[in-house]
Amino acid sequence: MTLVNNTDLLNLHGQQGASSRQESTSWMAALVHAIKVKLSEHDFASLFTQHEAEAVQPLQQHITMAGKKLSRFSRSLSLASHTSIGVLKRKLWPISTTSVQPGILITPMVMACPTLTCNNHSLTQELRDWDTSKVTLLQGSQCHLNVPVLAGRCPVCNSLYWADHECFTQNNGGDVCLYLNDAKYLKVGKSVWVDRLVSRAIVNANYSFHASTAAITESGKPLLQSLSVTWPV
Structure with a gap:
């Protein structure tokens, strides 16, 4: 590389x-x-x-x-601009590594249900392939398209785990959703997720440089327009 x-x-x-x-x-x-x-x-x-x-x-x-x-x-590796006897073959241009980029999936961070009564029971994949959402993920300076968002369910207590929040049923029958402070990815739009680096950049621009959401949107207009992103304040 x-x-x-x-x-x-x-x-x-x-x-x-x-x-x-x-x-x-x-x-x-x-x-x-x-x-x-x-x-x-x-x-x-x-x-x-x-x-x-x-x-x-x-x-x-x-x-x-x-x-x-x-x-x-x-x-x-065929990365030589000249032959072994010094004859120019061609100038090397920047090489795209898009074809060897890894496949990214957005999954829960936990690997087992942490509820005491579940005794670290493993999670099952909640969504079938045709029900899985395909979203745009902004990861650092990279934009990944059609990234699957997966959820996990505990078969014992039926708690549902996502990448940025967890949902569980209380004893009184009510459902509670808790958003994670240490989430790796964050959902910011209908079909747009970002990593902590991108979300931190938005927050720093808002609070450190007093940049408005409109100004941030305008500075990234070509990308944001193509993704139809509206950044939350």
């Missing part, structure tokens, strides 16, 4: 490598340094064979060695 998301750097690496006939360039070395910061010492060492890792070498030599490995790896 690091290589796929850094096509501009791979273009620079390919151009410098073609000009200087180098397999490992300063651009690839910078990428290795970024990977080394992200990984632990043990994980970074796993990039090398046992013989390479045990050899006493300065850090710069390990960086160069790892750069060559990433350069060859990029070629095996």
